[in-house]
Amino acid sequence: MRIAVVGSGYVGLIAAVCFAELGHAVICVDNDTEKVAALQAGQVPIFEERLPELLARHRGEGLQFSTDLHLAARQSEVIFIAVGTPQAANGEADLSYVEACAREITAELDEYKVVVEKSTVPVLTNQWIRRTLRFNGAIDENYDVVSNPEFLREGTAIEDFLYPDRIVVGADSERARAVLRRVYQPLIDGSYYSLPSCVPGPRDLTSGARYMETSARSAELIKHASNAFLALKISFINAVSNICELVGTDVQEVSAGIGADFRIGSRFLNAGIGYGGSCFPKDVRAFYKIAESVGYDFDLLQAVEEINEAQKLSFLKKVRAALWTLKGKRIGVLGLAFKGGTDDIRESPAISIVQSLLAEGCIVSAYDPAAMEKARQTMADHENLRFACDEFDAARGAHALLVVTEWPQFAGLDLQRLRQTMLYPVMIDGRNLFDLNQMASAGFHYYSMGRPVTEPKLAPRMDMEYK
Ligand SMILES: NC(=O)c1ccc[n+]([C@@H]2O[C@H](COP(=O)([O-])OP(=O)(O)OC[C@H]3O[C@@H](n4cnc5c(N)ncnc54)[C@H](O)[C@@H]3O)[C@@H](O)[C@H]2O)c1
Numbered sequence: 001m002r003i004a005v006v007g008s009g010y011v012g013l014i015a016a017v018c019f020a021e022l023g024h025a026v027i028c029v030d031n032d033t034e035k036v037a038a039l040q041a042g043q044v045p046i047f048e049e050r051l052p053e054l055l056a057r058h059r060g061e062g063l064q065f066s067t068d069l070h071l072a073a074r075q076s077e078v079i080f081i082a083v084g085t086p087q088a089a090n091g092e093a094d095l096s097y098v099e100a101c102a103r104e105i106t107a108e109l110d111e112y113k114v115v116v117e118k119s120t121v122p123v124l125t126n127q128w129i130r131r132t133l134r135f136n137g138a139i140d141e142n143y144d145v146v147s148n149p150e151f152l153r154e155g156t157a158i159e160d161f162l163y164p165d166r167i168v169v170g171a172d173s174e175r176a177r178a179v180l181r182r183v184y185q186p187l188i189d190g191s192y193y194s195l196p197s198c199v200p201g202p203r204d205l206t207s208g209a210r211y212m213e214t215s216a217r218s219a220e221l222i223k224h225a226s227n228a229f230l231a232l233k234i235s236f237i238n239a240v241s242n243i244c245e246l247v248g249t250d251v252q253e254v255s256a257g258i259g260a261d262f263r264i265g266s267r268f269l270n271a272g273i274g275y276g277g278s279c280f281p282k283d284v285r286a287f288y289k290i291a292e293s294v295g296y297d298f299d300l301l302q303a304v305e306e307i308n309e310a311q312k313l314s315f316l317k318k319v320r321a322a323l324w325t326l327k328g329k330r331i332g333v334l335g336l337a338f339k340g341g342t343d344d345i346r347e348s349p350a351i352s353i354v355q356s357l358l359a360e361g362c363i364v365s366a367y368d369p370a371a372m373e374k375a376r377q378t379m380a381d382h383e384n385l386r387f388a389c390d391e392f393d394a395a396r397g398a399h400a401l402l403v404v405t406e407w408p409q410f411a412g413l414d415l416q417r418l419r420q421t422m423l424y425p426v427m428i429d430g431r432n433l434f435d436l437n438q439m440a441s442a443g444f445h446y447y448s449m450g451r452p453v454t455e456p457k458l459a460p461r462m463d464m465e466y467k
Pocket residue numbers: 006007008009010011012029030031032035069082083084085097100101118119120121150151152153154278279
């Protein structure tokens with residue numbers, strides 16, 4: 001099929017590459033000319049596993065990049081809108097980018113095309129897009145507007161797209177439903193998974209991926225409700241972790257016991273410094289606002305947000321408790337991305353913690369395996385902030401080392417070497433990456449989330465004491 005994808009960010013670029021992988025002819029459009037030039041020149045703008053390989057496979061073949069939305073829409077049967085829907089000042093989703101796309105493509109709806117909301121949008125956006133198309137002169141018979149929310153996770157985006165838990169298509173006409181079934185056919189019938197060239201995935205889907213057809217409104221709600229529920233799960237376990245600290249037990253034992261119940265499940269039950277990223281914070285707020293606008297007070301979501309904010313403060317409190325005073329202290333920070341496996345620092349709790357430490361007069365040396373470049377571009381030059389070349393460089397001479405992003409490689413660090421690099425053997429782990437006994441044996445004063453503080457089992461080296 002001929003497909004246009006508007007937006008070449010985390011979602012648009014992955015969708016475009018994966019549609020090309022499914023055999024479609026795809027034009028990926030962005031109004032950021034630099035981004036498009038870089039993509040045309042073969043650069044890979046985001047850190048995502050398998051993306052370089054798939055871009056190399058399809059660029060210039062089934063996948064083109066362009067800044068010309070009109071041309072792309074004219075040539076396509078299906079137009080996926082995957083532009084940003086950031087949080088507006090009042091907490092609602094800012095849908096102006098979506099509206100701008102709808103306005104622009106209207107002129108090209110001179111024969112039947114399906115316009116697909118791939119961006120995360122509040123319920124009823126579908127009818128606003130229809131209205132925009134109609135007001136700008138589109139004839140009703142020439143289009144349908146479909147909601148096809150995206151559930152990919154950054155870090156495993158390609159795998160998630162090609163091996164989805166479910167594909168949700170919300171359409172109010174059979175004609176549009178038939179078009180979307182053709183788009184996803186190789187995943188629905190499982191034929192993609194039998195190709196010798198298919199990207200390997202986490203499970204066998206040769207009998208086909210789960211494909212769910214709903215109304216447009218339900219599909220829009222499914223996306224917001226899914227993200228809000230995942231955020232709620234995180235805030236729930238964080239609240240439980242606070243109780244664990246107060247009564248002196250270990251949240252990891254508790255969450256293992258809760259998660260063993262298959263009705264609950266163990267995913268998203270890791271206590272930590274809270275959720276971040278470009279989706280959960282804005283989607284929880286937008287869901288709250290859209291509920292309010294239709295007359296429902298979803299105050300449960302307010303509590304989810306409050307607990308999430310409080311986790312960052314609780315982490316900073318631990319840093320203070322571990323170091324007494326903060327001004328002038330040298331702090332090594334492991335992690336800047338909002339989670340492991342990505343270079344995305346949008347709404348990253350790690351960044352906000354670094355900023356708080358700098359505001360308190362700390363001298364920070366930070367390292368992240370993928371997000372250094374983005375952090376350098378985003379964080380204002382600060383005389384007390386240095387970007388380190390690796391974990392040991394970040395830890396060198398530090399009064400404390402903080403873990404704020406759950407990169408698996410941090411969990412495998414040589415702890416003896418790390419401790420010897422540091423000035424004080426103090427680690428404050430906002431992601432519970434380490435085992436308590438392991439840290440005690442390695443000689444650390446170890447603070448984590450929802451677990452008892454551990455003291456070193458080894459006698460402290462004299463030269464480490466209170467320099
Ligand atoms: N990032 C995720 O993990 C994720 C997952 C699921 C859903 N989503 C949703 O998908 C949407 C996109 O998210 P993202 O992370 O890819 O955003 P992004 O900011 O990475 O990318 C958006 C892109 O759209 C482009 N754009 C904006 N207006 C445009 C226009 N008029 N014409 C052409 N291009 C335009 C921007 O230049 C940018 O490159 C959001 O609604 C988000 O909530 C994101």
